Amino acid sequence: MKEGQAADESIFVGLMNAVNWFDEAFQNSLEAAGYARTTRVESFVIVNIAAGRQRPADIARNLGVSRQAISQILKAFAERGWIVTRPDPNHGKAQIVMFSAAFSERAELCGHIITGIVRELEQRIGGAAVEALKLSMTADWGTPPRITIPAIGEAPTSIDSAAPLPALASKRGPGAVQS
Template sequence: MTDQANISPAAGLRAALRTLVRPVAVVTAAHAGQRYAMAATAFCEVSMDPPSMLVCINRANATHSAVAAGADLCLNLLAADQADISQRCGGGVAAEERFAVGDWRIAAEGPPRLADACASIVLRPASIVDHATHAVVIGEVVDVWQRGLSSPLGFHDGSYLFPLAHAAINLVAQSARLGEAGAMQDGYLMLDVMRAFYWFDEGLQSALRARGWEAVSRSQSMTFANIALGVRRPADLARNLGITRQGVSKMLQEMVERDWIVIEPDPTDKRASIVAFSEKSRQLRADALEILGKIDAALGERIGSKALDALRTTLARDWGPPPEIPEPAAQ
């Protein structure tokens, strides 16, 4: 068990919540001729009599001003293929531009509704409780639209979870271990590379925990790798990791609280910031590199040093840009 004594309650809570799979929604409102949209994962049902839900909204978010003025809000539950909508509404995009993607229905009165969401729930605020940085908005349900059976978009460990793809990747990784991969092992290099990544990552994480390091999530591990490769701006990290700027900001803050990284002003742009390794992370990185070296050595003993060298040489080569696959000819 990892020693949690030196972790602050806030950092511990963030780490605990990252283990949950959460649904993703876009909360919308309209007030005084202005439309608002924000991505959210902090919402849940409160009562069925009367039907009501709560949504947590940061009071610094523009959407809060509309709700505080009495505007209804719409909780649009996103489908698995709508991560781009969540990203647009997660920050960094102008208010009206957030509605440029998706089938939005704009009524003369009431909040914008996403017609192709899994479901859209209109809430009329009944109670607003301010606590610290956020407002807890409890709203009574006044209308519900449901598209039908569709897979929801999930958020886990700082990144979007695409249910079908995630299940397929895990199936490939587990089936290889159980010897039940069947046809999935035949001719698909991408799946072989995916299995190899899981194999290395599980060995690395297990060894780090054995040395007493706090749990490092895969997203955090990939963040370390990006920083080591020179990707240091939060916006670039968010793009490479496939998560929102808000999501990467929360993850970076957790890493700062654990004293793994520091966030500094960008010397080339006073409006931006960059991420750098902290002194504490020096030992973490040293341990990780030592462990990876031992994993490499163990793999060489299993498959032979020549095969390992050939594999490393092949993967290190410049493969050029991905090929353009032509569409099949019309029948």
């Protein structure tokens, strides 16, 4: 693996590590406030609802899971009294979800926890780095591309743009043992 490729792959690994770090901080903080830890998926659903996503299909799409999986989680949340469902005034038979009055204190706490985590991150890596992270994470990245795997000696391309991408470091290159 070439140095540039390792740096590119570190972005992907870094994003996953960041998600894990944020969720662990979120769970630790819930516990410190006297609440039971939630599963990672439950905390992701809570954060999505707190961010204003109310349609189960939108939450499922954002998390990359099925609507059925989100429906099961939302059903459990409703049974715990955490959410209420209402007819979606804009989509006929669809439902929207929102935090219940009984969950409002915990929802407010979740907002404070998230703000506190971001402030802690600013202390650790600096305000400019956190601002750059916010800008990067909220930028419109467009539709996810499909990258073609090139033949030996050719540059990879994006199917969507057909633009050549930087050369791919591969075990298939010159001198590689073919299996």
